[in-house]
Amino acid sequence: MLLGPSIAWYLGIAAFLFATGVFGVLVRRNPLIVLLSLEIMLNGGNLALIAFSRHAGNGAGQIFALTVMAVAAAEVCVGLGLIVALHRRRLALDVDELSELRG
């Protein structure tokens, strides 16, 4: 049996984390903080996966969470590479001013 709070409380925390990440992605202009907010969203999803895995007594959720971690590491690698490339080209680190690809 699961001691302490039931799975629904963990899911509430996961939903709040996801909403916090959405807010950060929408309102912040620094691409570094946008990446950090993406990490918060991914971790909210991970918490929900692991909570459901424990609830069902099934390991697929934990496998999925580990895969999400690997994908998040890949995303951080490419995102930080982009930010370093922007910095080397002396472009502004502001997602509103990066509009060169606009048609």
Next chain:
Amino acid sequence: MLAISAGGVIVWIVWVAAGFACLASGLAVVSFTNPFFSALALIGNLASLAVLYLLLSAEFVSAAQVLVYAGAVMVMFLFVTAYVGPRREPPWRSGPSWQALAAVLAAGAIFVEIIVAIGLKAGGRLQESAHVGGDFGTPAWIGRLFLTDHLLAFEITSIVLLVAAVGGVILGSHTRRAGAGRHEPEGAAG
């Protein structure tokens, strides 16, 4: 019975502390002006999430969270934050204030939507969880699952990581070549 209830009280205390730290550090990440402090707050967020994973008897995922996220990924974040230099940005500078208001509304709508969807689809069935054995979440158990039932996901993950590493190298080398070409155009032409 007494031992079970005492254990339950301890789990509740740990859960409240970890959950509060998790929510507070998540809010701190999106509201600090200095990206360096945001990255440090995200380390606290990841550590409190690792505690929550432990409470859900996901020991290996918790250890991987601390090692991979709080160890490797956050070191990369802090390095890049220090590399691009201090750059303070007021969190609500973003032009018209209706954008911040709309962001608050969108985030609140998503939160309410998730809660309502969970409550409608699974509300009555979340009270008691399955009984799991002592090996649930241990490294040996995870490894056996990864190499038997989920072998394809394991292999595809390695390909994704390889592609990301190649992408990082290409992003770095491309900008270096562009910078070299800007400094010595005649060498590139000859």
